Amino acid sequence: MSDKRGGVLGLAGWLSMVWLVLVAGGALLAPYLPLDDPSRSDFLVPANASPGTGGHLLGTEQNGYDIFSRLIHGGRVSLVVAFGVLAIGMVVGGSIGLVAGFLRGRTETVLMAVVDIFLAFPALILLIAIVAFLGADLKNVVLGISLVSIPAFARIARATTLTFSRREFVVAAEAAGASRWRILVREILPNVVLPLLAFGLLVVAIAIVAEGSLAFLGLTSQETISWGGMINGGRRALQQEDIAHTSMIPAGMMFLTVLAVNFLGDRFRAAFDVKDAAL
Amino acid sequence: MNDNQRRARRVLTAPTSQDGPLLVVDDFYTHFDTPGGLVKAVDGVTFSLERGKTLGVVGESGSGKTVLARSLMGLLTSRNVVRRGSATYNGQELVGAKNNNLRSLWGTEMAMVFQDPMTSLNPVMRIGRQITEGLRYHLDLPKEEANEQALQLLNSVGIPDPKRRLTQYPHELSGGMRQRVTIAIALACGPKLLFADEPTTALDVTVQAQILNLLNSQQSERHMAMVLVTHDLGVVAGRTDEIAVMYAGQIVEKAPTRALFANVRMPYTEALLKSIPKLEDPSHTRLQIIGGRPPDLINPPPGCRFAPRCPYVQPKCHTEQPPLVEAETPGHLFRCWFPVGTEAGREALASNLAHHVPAAQAAVTGDSAAAAQVEVAQLVDSDPGGNA
Amino acid sequence: MTIVRTVLDRLVKLLVVVLIVSFLTFMLTKLLPGSPVNTILGSEASNPVARTALEERLGLNKPFLEQYLSYIHGVVVERDLGKSYSQDIPTTTSLAQRLPASLQLMLMAQAISLLISVPLALLSAYRANSRTDKAITASAFGLISLPGFALAVFLVYLFSIQLGIFPAVGYDRITGPGGLGENLKSIALPVAVLSAGLTAVYTRVLRSDLIATLQEDFVLMARSKGLPTWHILLRHALRPSSFSLLTLFGINFGTLIGGSVIVETFFVIPGVGELAVRSILQREYLVVQGVVLVIATAFVLVNFVTDLLYSVLDPRVRRTGA
Numbered sequence: 004m005s006d007k008r009g010g011v012l013g014l015a016g017w018l019s020m021v022w023l024v025l026v027a028g029g030a031l032l033a034p035y036l037p038l039d040d041p042s043r044s045d046f047l048v049p050a051n052a053s054p055g056t057g058g059h060l061l062g063t064e065q066n067g068y069d070i071f072s073r074l075i076h077g078g079r080v081s082l083v084v085a086f087g088v089l090a091i092g093m094v095v096g097g098s099i100g101l102v103a104g105f106l107r108g109r110t111e112t113v114l115m116a117v118v119d120i121f122l123a124f125p126a127l128i129l130l131i132a133i134v135a136f137l138g139a140d141l142k143n144v145v146l147g148i149s150l151v152s153i154p155a156f157a158r159i160a161r162a163t164t165l166t167f168s169r170r171e172f173v174v175a176a177e178a179a180g181a182s183r184w185r186i187l188v189r190e191i192l193p194n195v196v197l198p199l200l201a202f203g204l205l206v207v208a209i210a211i212v213a214e215g216s217l218a219f220l221g222l223t224s225q226e227t228i229s230w231g232g233m234i235n236g237g238r239r240a241l242q243q244e245d246i247a248h249t250s251m252i253p254a255g256m257m258f259l260t261v262l263a264v265n266f267l268g269d270r271f272r273a274a275f276d277v278k279d280a281a282l
Numbered sequence: 283m284n285d286n287q288r289r290a291r292r293v294l295t296a297p298t299s300q301d302g303p304l305l306v307v308d309d310f311y312t313h314f315d316t317p318g319g320l321v322k323a324v325d326g327v328t329f330s331l332e333r334g335k336t337l338g339v340v341g342e343s344g345s346g347k348t349v350l351a352r353s354l355m356g357l358l359t360s361r362n363v364v365r366r367g368s369a370t371y372n373g374q375e376l377v378g379a380k381n382n383n384l385r386s387l388w389g390t391e392m393a394m395v396f397q398d399p400m401t402s403l404n405p406v407m408r409i410g411r412q413i414t415e416g417l418r419y420h421l422d423l424p425k426e427e428a429n430e431q432a433l434q435l436l437n438s439v440g441i442p443d444p445k446r447r448l449t450q451y452p453h454e455l456s457g458g459m460r461q462r463v464t465i466a467i468a469l470a471c472g473p474k475l476l477f478a479d480e481p482t483t484a485l486d487v488t489v490q491a492q493i494l495n496l497l498n499s500q501q502s503e504r505h506m507a508m509v510l511v512t513h514d515l516g517v518v519a520g521r522t523d524e525i526a527v528m529y530a531g532q533i534v535e536k537a538p539t540r541a542l543f544a545n546v547r548m549p550y551t552e553a554l555l556k557s558i559p560k561l562e563d564p565s566h567t568r569l570q571i572i573g574g575r576p577p578d579l580i581n582p583p584p585g586c587r588f589a590p591r592c593p594y595v596q597p598k599c600h601t602e603q604p605p606l607v608e609a610e611t612p613g614h615l616f617r618c619w620f621p622v623g624t625e626a627g628r629e630a631l632a633s634n635l636a637h638h639v640p641a642a643q644a645a646v647t648g649d650s651a652a653a654a655q656v657e658v659a660q661l662v663d664s665d666p667g668g669n670a
Numbered sequence: 671m672t673i674v675r676t677v678l679d680r681l682v683k684l685l686v687v688v689l690i691v692s693f694l695t696f697m698l699t700k701l702l703p704g705s706p707v708n709t710i711l712g713s714e715a716s717n718p719v720a721r722t723a724l725e726e727r728l729g730l731n732k733p734f735l736e737q738y739l740s741y742i743h744g745v746v747v748e749r750d751l752g753k754s755y756s757q758d759i760p761t762t763t764s765l766a767q768r769l770p771a772s773l774q775l776m777l778m779a780q781a782i783s784l785l786i787s788v789p790l791a792l793l794s795a796y797r798a799n800s801r802t803d804k805a806i807t808a809s810a811f812g813l814i815s816l817p818g819f820a821l822a823v824f825l826v827y828l829f830s831i832q833l834g835i836f837p838a839v840g841y842d843r844i845t846g847p848g849g850l851g852e853n854l855k856s857i858a859l860p861v862a863v864l865s866a867g868l869t870a871v872y873t874r875v876l877r878s879d880l881i882a883t884l885q886e887d888f889v890l891m892a893r894s895k896g897l898p899t900w901h902i903l904l905r906h907a908l909r910p911s912s913f914s915l916l917t918l919f920g921i922n923f924g925t926l927i928g929g930s931v932i933v934e935t936f937f938v939i940p941g942v943g944e945l946a947v948r949s950i951l952q953r954e955y956l957v958v959q960g961v962v963l964v965i966a967t968a969f970v971l972v973n974f975v976t977d978l979l980y981s982v983l984d985p986r987v988r989r990t991g992a
Contacts, residue, residue: 120690123924123966123973127931128946132698132958135950212817216932219819220947234823247827254820262815269811357894361799389896401887406909415905416895467895 016270019263026260030078039069041076041228051249064249065236073228074256080141080229081211081260087145088152088210089203096153097199100160105168105187115161118154126151130213131222139222148210159202163195197271204268208261215257230257303330304475304507305354310367310377312346312353314360319580323349325531326367329524333474336501336508338518338539340554341528344576347511350528351477354509355392356384371475389416393468395497397480399460403452410448413467420471435466439496458489462496469500476501476508482517494521515554519543524613527551530577530587533606537614545623547609547616549594553645573644573653574660586619590660593645594620594630677978684974688967692745695963696738699955751963752956761960764945771841772941774857775933776926779864780919786865787872792903794873795880806873813870818932822863829859839938860937864930868922872915879911886910913980920976924969 029036039059044050044067054062054070061070103114133147167173168191176186217223218231230253237250312324324346331337341347352358354369356376369376371387396402404412413435414428423431429448436444439462452460461481468476478497482490498521501508510522518525518539526536527550535548546552553572574591577583583590589599598619606615620630634642640655744750751761794806813821830838836859842852883889884907892906927942934944942961949957 116687120687120694123687123691123969124694124962125925125946125965125969128943128950128962128965131931131947132950132962208815215817216819219932220935231819234819238823250823251827254817254823258816258820261817262812265811265815355894357890385893385896385898387896388894394891394894396887396891398887402891404888404892404906404910407906415897415901419897419901464891467891471896 013270015266019266022259022263023267026078027082029075030082033076033079036075038072038075041068041072042226044068054248054252061252062248064233070233070249070252073233074230074253076228077230077233077253077256078260080214080227083141084145084148084210084214085207085264088149089207091145091149092152092156092206093196093199093203095149096156097160097195099153100157100162101164101187101192101195103157104161104164105183105191111161114157118157122154127213127216130217131220134217134222139217141223141227144214144217144223148213152206152210155206156199156203160195160199163198164191167191167194201268201271201274204264204271208264208268211257211261211264230254303332304372305331305509306368306370307354308368310350310354310369311365312349312358313364313366315362315364316580320364321579322531322582323579324353325582327526327528327531327533329526329533329536331475331507331509333507334502334505335524336498336510336522338522338525339509339511339528340513340515340518340525342513342576344530344579345528346531346579347513347528348479351394351479351509351511355388355394355477356381357394389473390420390471391473392475392477393471393473394477394479395461395464395468395481398484399457399464400452400484402464403460405452407451408448409450409452409455409463413448413463413470416467416470431470432466435470436463438500439463439466439469440492441466457485458492461485461489461493465493465496465500469504472504474504474506476506477511478508479511480513481510483512483514490517497521516558527554530582531579532587532617533615534588534618535614535616536606537609537611537616541609541611541614545609545611545614547614547621547623548588548618549592549620549622549627550588551616552622553593556645571644571650571653573641573656575657577660586617591641591656593634593639593642594618594622594627595634595639595641596620596630680974680977684970687970691966691970692742692963693738695959695966696741698962699959745963751960761957764957765942765961765964768940768942768945770843771939772927772934772943775860775864775930775939775941776923778857778861779868779926780922782861782865783868783872784919787869787876788908790869790873791876791880792908794877795884795907796899796903798881798884807877810870810873813866814874816866818863818867818930819936821866822859822933822936825859825862841937841939841941857939860930860933860939863933864926871918875918876911876915879914880907883907883911916976916979920972920979923976924972927965927968927972 044063046067048059048063048067050063050065050067052059052063054060059069059071061074064070064073099114099118103111130147130151133150134143137143137147173186173190176190181189214229215231215234218227218229219235221235223229223232233253234250234257237247237253307327307329310324310327311322314321314323327346327350329337339347339350349358353363353365354376356379358365359381365377367377371392374383374387376384403409410429410432413432414423414425417423417428417431418425432448433444436447441447441459441462447455447459447463452463455463461484465481476497481497482493485493494517497508497510500506510518512518520539522539524536524538525542526533527542527548528534529550535542535546535551537545542551543555546555550572557571559567572591577587577590583600585598585600585602586592586595586604589595592599596619602619604617604619606617608615609621618627620627631642631646635646640652640659643649644653644656751765753760790806790810794803797803826838829836835855837856838859840856842848842856844850844853848855889902889906892902930941931943931947933939934941935947938944942965946958946961946965948954949961
């Protein structure tokens with residue numbers, strides 16, 4: 004499924020990739036980069052300064068902190084959330100789905116019933132409850148988002164496993180006498196991982212938004228710098244046109260990053276989608 | 283009979299506006315512009331068809347026969363289709379015609395019966411509706427009359443208990459009955475030209491003859507022209523007036539049916555004939571196969587396109603494409619430098635056998651190893667650089 | 671006969687699921703740290719006598735199962751979903767007050783999304799890969815990637831601050847002084863934010879299914895009958911392509927019943943979602959429990975209805991009851 008111009012990813016796909024590498028790279032290297040201290044106001048420049056004043060690339064926000072620096076640092080939270088949710092979701096949710104799809108029968112019915120019931124609960128409310136009651140630090144946020152994303156991973160993993168279980172190479176392995184465990188790990192698992200990962204990217208996009216929503220509602224710890232928090236912090240500023248950038252810039256940042264993740268996830272899904280692949 | 287029925291009847295039996303062939307196809311091309319290159323699916327086809335006559339178009343998959351039928355009707359609408367040449371229906375030019383003009387011909391003037399009745403019928407729409415929607419749109423019939431006509435149509439295609447069938451869904455009918463329904467749908471508004479694209483391929487052998495007989499009887503009753511597309515020479519044997527054999531987008535032999543079977547000239551046709559298993563053969567007779575595979579339609583070989591697989595092949599065949607020439611019987615055209623049944627052909631075959639040319643061995647002795655060799659040679663030839 | 675059996679069978683499953691949901695909801699508050707006792711007693715929380723007395727009164731020292739059963743009894747028989755301790759309002763009353771707002775949000779957002787997405791998807795699928803299609807697909811993609819609160823921020827900035835057409839916060843009831851006019855104005859932006867995301871997703875999903883359906887043989891056959899394009903799109907292609915859309919639509923009815931938390935919080939709309947968030951932040955355990963129970967049960971019910979609708983749409987499903 005390739006674009007005429009750029010191969011599997013296409014021009015936009017490569018742009019997304021580049022953007023994400025920049026964001027992730029910036030996030031990882033933030034402490035070592037020549038950036039202003041994101042939590043210290045520059046007394047020479049007023050708060051809510053427009054982009055470009057006094058050497059601040061994107062201006063300052065309501066406390067006088069440098070926006071550009073906070074954006075880069077904010078990426079760390081998004082990065083942790085992204086990887087955390089992806090890892091936990093894929094491992095836990097993927098295992099559930101894999102086992103259910105492979106073993107079928109009672110196991111599958113029970114597992115999937117549990118998953119479906121879990122899905123009945125409103126995810127965001129559950130998430131807010133978890134974070135509010137357990138404490139609003141990054142660890143709990145990641146745990147909470149992972150928890151509510153596990154059902155989705157489980158369902159996709161199960162669907163993918165079902166499709167692959169029926170394929171000929173699995174039947175061949177069984178006929179050759181391979182044990183069920185071996186088939187699961189050697190034949191099915193490698194094939195399920197890729198579509199799951201593609202789906203996982205889409206989940207990552209949602210996770211970043213979820214974290215942003217939590218921050219927006221004020222459910223993050225005070226020391227954490229996150230884009231959602233920045234958007235919320237600048238909410239009052241919307242009243243005045245010239246300082247609206249304190250809210251709009253982080254909103255734009257989040258939008259671009261989520262867009263990039265979504266786009267890549269979509270491309271990968273198209274490449275690895277089991278239904279599209281020729282049998 | 284009321285006004286609408288009278289009107290419908292008039293449509294069904296109206297004579298052609300002019301004498302002479304209904305469908306005239308002249309040097310017709312259909313190419314697909316793909317990222318990999320220009321796929322020349324139909325590459326210069328010429329024939330004509332009169333009302334009341336049947337043309338059989340025979341070829342293997344990839345020969346272009348299905349594309350030909352769909353392209354002639356104008357059903358191909360993907361953006362990368364290129365149609366050139368001329369195809370006139372009743373004097374009206376089809377190539378380059380506007381979509382709306384083409385659409386006005388569909389249903390009332392020309393129709394198509396598709397291969398797989400399970401997929402060509404809408405699974406969530408009742409049979410009756412699928413028949414009457416054409417009637418109501420084209421002939422403006424009110425609901426009850428349309429249903430009446432649908433009943434009559436179902437009767438005429440041999441479906442028992444038609445009243446019940448009207449309210450059923452496709453999955454409730456057997457394969458043979460579904461195909462009868464598609465035929466009924468195609469014939470509903472009285473077309474004068476019918477394309478039947480592999481109408482029996484998806485059906486049980488026992489049902490195939492019934493469907494083919496049905497098509498034939500409907501055709502003579504309605505005085506239609508019919509193009510019967512198939513990969514099976516057995517299907518066209520007793521049921522067509524003329525047969526055109528297609529290979530790699532071109533017509534390689536065209537003749538009145540009897541003449542084709544009696545005096546086959548093109549080696550590909552001969553191979554097709556030979557590959558039909560015959561009842562009189564002793565059991566365990568090896569099936570005659572044609573080694574190798576059809577050529578690449580993006581870059582077909584310069585000479586005769588069948589050359590890599592031909593038992594009669596000579597050096598000339600690889601470099602010069604043979605033109606369509608006429609045989610002794612008038613109306614029998616073929617494309618070959620060393621045709622079957624001629625002195626030149628016999629010599630060519632003998633020489634090939636003596637030199638152990640794989641294609642010749644495969645054809646004469648049914649040796650599958652030799653057939654495999656033909657395919658390997660083709661693969662190597664198509665890719666001299668070694669990059670597959 | 672089989673249809674009746676299938677429906678009964680599903681109803682039984684529904685009941686089981688609802689019971690499990692109620693059990694899990696009940697567990698919810700037991701699992702979370704802190705105790706309702708602390709909240710209620712407030713400053714007296716450290717007083718052991720007061721604690722024991724309250725626990726006795728709330729029945730918190732009884733066996734687990736007994737508590738659950740009395741809880742269920744309370745819900746089903748007495749319609750008691752608990753109450754807010756700080757304000758002494760029964761949850762049922764709060765919910766009743768807030769349901770209209772959330773319902774209005776949900777119904778309008780779903781309706782508008784459907785009205786926009788279906789024609790867009792039809793247009794997009796019919797002209798697949800054309801410039802129109804690419805524009806529509808790109809826009810849908812962009813909207814999906816835009817978080818709700820970001821869009822809300824932008825819309826408020828444009829329409830409330832700059833243009834002053836719609837209010838930035840607040841909700842005016844239809845029965846209130848402003849009548850329908852004020853009601854619609856106050857709900858315009860929230861509905862816009864909700865619909866944006868929904869429309870984008872519905873358009874993508876429907877378009878994708880339509881494109882697949884348009885390549886099917888029966889569509890080609892319908893074309894070969896000479897039927898006009900709109901007829902083929904609406905009568906032949908749309909129905910078999912609507913399954914994914916229907917699934918999503920149904921699921922969203924379920925999720926939106928909980929009110930859209932972000933939208934309600936941002937625009938200060940007194941709906942169910944806002945109630946849930948506020949109760950969580952104020953540690954009103956019982957209210958949270960009641961609200962979650964209602965939302966989850968509604969979700970399960972809506973899914974049940976959606977499943978039934980499948981058999982209406984696809985006659986092949988009716989027989990097998992799949």
